[in-house]
Amino acid sequence: MKKITISRPKESFNKNCSYEIFLGKKYLTALKNGEKKTIEIPNNLKNESLKAKIQWCGSKKMELRNTDDHEKITVNGNKFMNKxxxxxxxxxxxxxxxxxxxxxxxxxxxxxxxxxxxxxxxxxxxxxxxxxxxxxxx
CATH class of the missing domain: 1.10.287 (Helix Hairpins)
Known part of the structure; x- marks a missing residue:
């Protein structure tokens, strides 16, 4: 199994909202403000794309097949769009x-x-x- 560490820095905007993390169409976890989590990716999902969402908006997709084992991934808000x-x-x-x-x-x-x-x-x-x-x- 592949392990990734997903972190979200402390932000002054969106601080009361959690960022939902999806692997393909499967919900993985939610990240609160300043939180860090280590997630194990099953072998059958290691070629899926990772995406973060907040309400109806989100991030671009990131392909997991391009990442290494024990990769550190950061999810943060776009300062222009949010501030x-x-x-x-x-x-x-x-x-x-x-x-x-x-x-x-x-x-x-x-x-x-x-x-x-x-x-x-x-x-x-x-x-x-x-x-x-x-x-x-x-």
């Missing part, structure tokens, strides 16, 4: 000012900003949903 992306939500009230005709933002510019904002939100939860977490070997 800076929620700040874009602060734009929403500013965009709302144009709907109340307060004349702070010209209507055409406000509509353009609103459309870009919506495209960014949809892209973040669909196209880039597998970039919220990083999984890498040490």
């Amino acid at each position: 800076k992306m929620p700040l874009f939500g602060a734009m929403f009230p500013l965009i709302g000012l144009m709907f109340f005709n307060l004349k702070m933002v010209p209507k055409n510019i406000g509509i353009g900003i609103f459309i870009i904002f919506l495209i960014g939100i949809v892209g973040t939860i669909t196209i880039w949903r597998n970039k919220w977490l990083n999984i890498k070997t040490e």
Whole structure:
């Protein structure tokens, strides 16, 4: 059997959420903030891919066949997606000012900003949903 050590550093964001670790479609374990676990991989699953998930988002897949025995794997959150992306939500009230005709933002510019904002939100939860977490070997 192959053994791997999976660790998650202490993070200020996502600290109350566990990262679920999957091997192929099989659930392995959950990692809490600052936790480290050693897992034995059965021989029939050693060619599967490893993936971390949090709610509907996750990480890219990492092929286990490319790793050595007793490999150390780190799972952490993408700092841009988890820390800076929620700040874009602060734009929403500013965009709302144009709907109340307060004349702070010209209507055409406000509509353009609103459309870009919506495209960014949809892209973040669909196209880039597998970039919220990083999984890498040490």
